[in-house]
Amino acid sequence: MRVTxxxxxxxxxxxxxxxxxxxxxxxxxxLLFDCGEGTQRQMMRFGTxxxxxHVFVTHLHGDHVLGIPGLVQTFDFNDRExxxxxxxxxxxxxQVEDLVHAAGNDPAFPVRINQVGxxxxxxxxxxxxxxxxxxxxxxxxxxxxxxxDDRKGRFDREKAEEELGIPPGPKYSKLHRGEPVEHDGRxxxxxxxxxxxxxxxxxxxxxxxxxxxxxAAAAEDADLLxxxxxxxxxxxxxxxxxxxxxxxxxxxxxxxxxxxxLALTHISTxxxxxxxxxxxxxxxxxxxxAWIPDDGEQLEVPFPDDGDADDSED
Numbered sequence: 001m002r003v004t005x006x007x008x009x010x011x012x013x014x015x016x017x018x019x020x021x022x023x024x025x026x027x028x029x030x031l032l033f034d035c036g037e038g039t040q041r042q043m044m045r046f047g048t049x050x051x052x053x054h055v056f057v058t059h060l061h062g063d064h065v066l067g068i069p070g071l072v073q074t075f076d077f078n079d080r081e082x083x084x085x086x087x088x089x090x091x092x093x094x095q096v097e098d099l100v101h102a103a104g105n106d107p108a109f110p111v112r113i114n115q116v117g118x119x120x121x122x123x124x125x126x127x128x129x130x131x132x133x134x135x136x137x138x139x140x141x142x143x144x145x146x147x148x149d150d151r152k153g154r155f156d157r158e159k160a161e162e163e164l165g166i167p168p169g170p171k172y173s174k175l176h177r178g179e180p181v182e183h184d185g186r187x188x189x190x191x192x193x194x195x196x197x198x199x200x201x202x203x204x205x206x207x208x209x210x211x212x213x214x215x216a217a218a219a220e221d222a223d224l225l226x227x228x229x230x231x232x233x234x235x236x237x238x239x240x241x242x243x244x245x246x247x248x249x250x251x252x253x254x255x256x257x258x259x260x261x262l263a264l265t266h267i268s269t270x271x272x273x274x275x276x277x278x279x280x281x282x283x284x285x286x287x288x289x290a291w292i293p294d295d296g297e298q299l300e301v302p303f304p305d306d307g308d309a310d311d312s313e314d
Contacts, residue, residue, distance in 0.1 A: 001026045001201055001301040003224065005293040006042040008265045010230050011063045013038065014272045017295050019063040020265070022205055022226060023048040024146065026128065033144060033205045034058055039067035040074050046296040050075065054123060056130065057088040058207025059141035060095050069102035076107045083110040087122050089140035090115045118142055118214065128200065133218040135209035138243045143207055145218045148200025151303070152176055160193045199304050204259075208266060210240070211249040219257035223301050227253060229264035229292075232277040247278040251286035260304075262290040 002025045009017035019036025023043065030051045032039070043050060057065055068086070075084065084107075088096050096113050116122050118134035122144070133143035155176045160166045164183065171181040171188075178190045202222040206215055209228050219225045230244035239246045245253075247264055254262040264282055267275050275292050282290040293299070 001203070003203065003226075003299045003301060004046055004048050005263070005265070005295060005297045005299075006039055006046065006048070007034075007036045008267055008293055008295055009063075010266050010268045011061075012269060014269055016272065017267065018042050019066070020058075020207070021067065022265075023052075024203065026146070029053075029125070031056065031123075031130070031146070034064040034207060035067040035071060036063045037066040038070075040071045042295065046298070050078065053082065053084060054130075055084070055086045056122065056144045056205075057086060057092075057096070058135070058143060058205075059089060059137055059139050060092045061139065061208065064207065065096075065099055068096070068099040072100050072107055072111065073103050075109065076105075080107075080109045083112055085112045085114055087114045087116050089142050090117050091140050116142060131218070133204065133206070134212060134214035135206055136212050136243060137208045137210070141207060141209065143209065143215060143218070144205050145222075146201075146203045146205075148202070150197040151200055152178075153195035153197055156193045156195070164188060164193070166193075201301055201303060203301060208244060210243050211245050211253050216253050216257045219254065219259050221304075222257060222259040223304060224261045224263060224299070225254050225257065225259040226263045226265055228266045229278055229282065230266045230268045231270070232281050234277075235268070235270070247281040248285050251282040251284075251290060254288060254290070255286045260288050262286055262288060263299075264290065264292045267292060 004023040006021035007018035013019050018038050020034040021036050021039040022033040024031045031054050032052045033056045116132050120132045123130040128148040131145045135141045135143045174181050175190045180187050180189050203224045204219040204222050205226045227250040228245045229247040229250040231239045231246050233246045233248045279292045
């Protein structure tokens with residue numbers, strides 16, 4: 001799973017940071033979370049490609065959606081034919097339709113607008129889901145959690161080959177799929193050579209929000225939490241007034257959830273020259289890895305239990 005931070009600024013862009021957008025590539029699926037102004041240029045600049053079939057919008061403030069008209073028009077210029085799905089909070093269909101048709105023409109490819117609410121399963125794939133998470137902003141808003149299914153347990157090749165005498169081949173695959181096999185006059189059960197299921201990865205993207213119990217629950221043991229950290233605590237009152245989070249509040253959510261990594265985004269232009277107070281504050285209150293990603297930064301999200309054990313099922 002590769003995450004590319006396309007836009008990490010707050011309400012307006014700076015010379016260093018664009019407005020909100022996050023690209024996620026998972027096993028060939030390309031997903032886009034929010035689409036601030038200029039997102040398509042960021043996608044070209046940082047090489048994420050335009051093979052996006054799903055755009056997940058957290059809310060309809062301009063810094064999260066004004067890139068949609070340009071992206072749709074570029075898709076049209078490139079003779080796109082396959083459908084595009086835009087997922088956005090309930091009550092925003094009309095606004096999203098206006099964005100899609102802002103250039104005054106109808107795209108030649110189908111655009112499906114899917115209105116979502118907290119707790120919905122927005123995208124259901126064979127190996128993962130994208131679910132909505134309740135957030136707290138001054139408008140209809142949601143966050144999103146990409147949650148992978150559990151993976152098969154590790155295959156103990158040494159035991160299969162040396163203790164049970166099963167040579168490498170199709171029987172390994174059957175056992176790893178959970179099917180018993182006949183060998184040397186007896187039935188070998190999968191649990192004899194396959195360990196317990198292993199967890200997949202979880203990524204949570206909040207968009208703009210105050211700290212919420214729902215985000216903490218969704219981010220439990222998450223491999224990556226991308227959380228609003230617009231201000232440092234010296235602007236805590238402003239954070240409450242505008243329904244954003246401070247770095248300390250984001251860190252507290254990550255710490256409570258047991259998340260492994262915390263990416264701090266939606267950085268106020270007050271910190272354009274030096275965002276270190278936000279990063280420093282988060283690190284003081286979160287034992288995991290907390291940092292402010294630069295625009296264009298790419299992160300490979302590993303599986304929780306990457307190690308040197310043998311996964312072979314030859």
